[in-house]
Amino acid sequence: MTNASLKMLAGAAFALMLASTPALASDHSSSSGDQKAATLYPNATRKAPKNDLTNAKEAKALQEGLTAANAGDLAKATPLLQPLIDSSKSKYAQAKALQGLAFAHAKNNDVKTATDMIQRALALDSLDNDDYFQMELQLANFYLVNQQFQQTIDTLEKWRADGHSDNVDSHGWEGEAYYGLKKYPEAIAQIKQAQAMNGGKSEPNWDEVLLQSYNATGQKDLATQIAQKQLSTDSSNPVAFENNVNLLVQTQKYPEAMSLLEKGRTQGLLKDKQEYVILAKLHMMAAQQADDPKPDSDKAIAVLKEGISKGVVPDDAESNELLGDAAFNGGDYDTAIAAYKKAIPDAKTGEIYVKAGLAQLENNNYTDAKQLIQQGINKGVQHKGRAYMDLAQANIGLKDKAGAATAMLDAEKDPETAAQAKAWLQKAGVGN
Incomplete structure (x- = not known):
C-alpha cells in the first residue's frame, strides 16, 4: 500500500494574518513638529529622524486618510493619501500615506500592492521607531503571505537585530517560512520557540507546521500525536481526519487506521477516492490474514460499492479491478467476474x-x-x-x-x- 501524503489544514499556514495586525497609528505630527518618543522599541539601534511635516492642510488630509485606511475604505483613503505620496515635500507624510494605503490594500486582499507600498515607505526612512519597526514586521508578514519565504526570514532577523525586539508571532511566521523552504529542522525550532514564548500554548497553524515537519523528517510518532490532538479538538475536520489516517497507515498501524476510517465512514467524513480505497485495501489485508476471508472481503466490497454509488470513487477500470480482487479473495466469484468484465474494455x-x-x-x-x-x-x-x-x-x-x-x-x-x-x-x- 502506498503512503498517502498529508494535507495542510485549510486557512492555517500561509493564511493572510491581518487579524494579528495592529491598527494604524495616528499621525504623530504636532504643532511644533516634534516627534513623540518611541515606546515599543526603546533599545533600537536605529536613530529616529525628526518629523518634517509642517503643513497643517496636509496633516489634516493625512489624519483623515489614515482613519479611512484603518476602516479598509480604500475608495475614501486613496484620494486623501495618494496626493501626499505624489507631491508632499514631507517624507514623513509620504511614508505615513504609503503605510495607510498599504494597510487598506491588505484589508482588501491586495497584499502584493501592500508589500510594494510598505517597501517604499521603509525606504524613505522618515518615520519614528514605533512606525518603522512595526512596518518592517508587517513587511515580513506580507512576504510570508506572498510565499517569499527567504525574504520573510531575512526581514524578521533584521527586525530583531535592529529593533532589539522579539515577539511570539515573529517566530511562528519564521517557522512557516522555513517550512515553505523545506528546511524542516529550522521550522521545528522556530515553532518550538514560539510555543515557549507563548507559555507553552500552541496555535493551529503552528501545530500544522510541526505535524508536516515531523512527518517530513521521519518523526512519525510526534506527527501522529499532533494529528490526534487536532482531531480531538475538531472531530469533524476532514483534513485532520485524513492526516490521522495517513499517519496511521505510514506507521503501519493498520487496525487503528481501519477503525478510524470506519468511524469516519459512519460520520460521513470519507470525502475522496483515496479514503475509500485505503479502507477497502485494509479490509482486504485483514481478509488475507484471517482464517475466514469472507467477512472482511465483503466489507471491502461494501466500501467500494458505497464509494462508487456516491460518485466519490470513479466507476472505472482501476476501481472495478480492485472490487473484483476483493470479491475473488472472499470467494464471491460471480461478483468478481462482473467487476473484472467492467474493467476489461479499458485494460492496457x-x-x-x-x-x-x-x-x-x-x-x-x-x-x-x-x-x-x-x-x-x-x-x-x-x-x-x-x-x-x-x-x-x-x-x-x-x-x-x-x-x-x-x-x-x-x-x-x-x-x-x-x-x-x-x-x-x-x-x-x-x-x-
Whole structure:
C-alpha cells in the first residue's frame, strides 16, 4: 500500500494574518513638529529622524486618510493619501500615506500592492521607531503571505537585530517560512520557540507546521500525536481526519487506521477516492490474514460499492479491478467476474483478462476461463508462466489433455514456473 501524503489544514499556514495586525497609528505630527518618543522599541539601534511635516492642510488630509485606511475604505483613503505620496515635500507624510494605503490594500486582499507600498515607505526612512519597526514586521508578514519565504526570514532577523525586539508571532511566521523552504529542522525550532514564548500554548497553524515537519523528517510518532490532538479538538475536520489516517497507515498501524476510517465512514467524513480505497485495501489485508476471508472481503466490497454509488470513487477500470480482487479473495466469484468484465474494455495489459479467467475457473466455467486467459496471454502479462499454468487448468477442466500439455510446455519455458511445469509434464508422461 502506498503512503498517502498529508494535507495542510485549510486557512492555517500561509493564511493572510491581518487579524494579528495592529491598527494604524495616528499621525504623530504636532504643532511644533516634534516627534513623540518611541515606546515599543526603546533599545533600537536605529536613530529616529525628526518629523518634517509642517503643513497643517496636509496633516489634516493625512489624519483623515489614515482613519479611512484603518476602516479598509480604500475608495475614501486613496484620494486623501495618494496626493501626499505624489507631491508632499514631507517624507514623513509620504511614508505615513504609503503605510495607510498599504494597510487598506491588505484589508482588501491586495497584499502584493501592500508589500510594494510598505517597501517604499521603509525606504524613505522618515518615520519614528514605533512606525518603522512595526512596518518592517508587517513587511515580513506580507512576504510570508506572498510565499517569499527567504525574504520573510531575512526581514524578521533584521527586525530583531535592529529593533532589539522579539515577539511570539515573529517566530511562528519564521517557522512557516522555513517550512515553505523545506528546511524542516529550522521550522521545528522556530515553532518550538514560539510555543515557549507563548507559555507553552500552541496555535493551529503552528501545530500544522510541526505535524508536516515531523512527518517530513521521519518523526512519525510526534506527527501522529499532533494529528490526534487536532482531531480531538475538531472531530469533524476532514483534513485532520485524513492526516490521522495517513499517519496511521505510514506507521503501519493498520487496525487503528481501519477503525478510524470506519468511524469516519459512519460520520460521513470519507470525502475522496483515496479514503475509500485505503479502507477497502485494509479490509482486504485483514481478509488475507484471517482464517475466514469472507467477512472482511465483503466489507471491502461494501466500501467500494458505497464509494462508487456516491460518485466519490470513479466507476472505472482501476476501481472495478480492485472490487473484483476483493470479491475473488472472499470467494464471491460471480461478483468478481462482473467487476473484472467492467474493467476489461479499458485494460492496457492482459492481467485483468487472466484474473477474470481465474474467477471463471473457480466457477468451473472452463470454456470462458480458457478464452479469457488466452486473451490475457496474447495481450501481455507479467507472469507468463503462471498464466500458461492457469490455461492448462482450464484445458484440464475441458478434458483437453493435449491442450493442457501444450500450455505446460509453454510454462516450462518461464524460469518462474519451469520446475513446477516440468514436474507436471513428467508425471503426465509428456516430453523427455
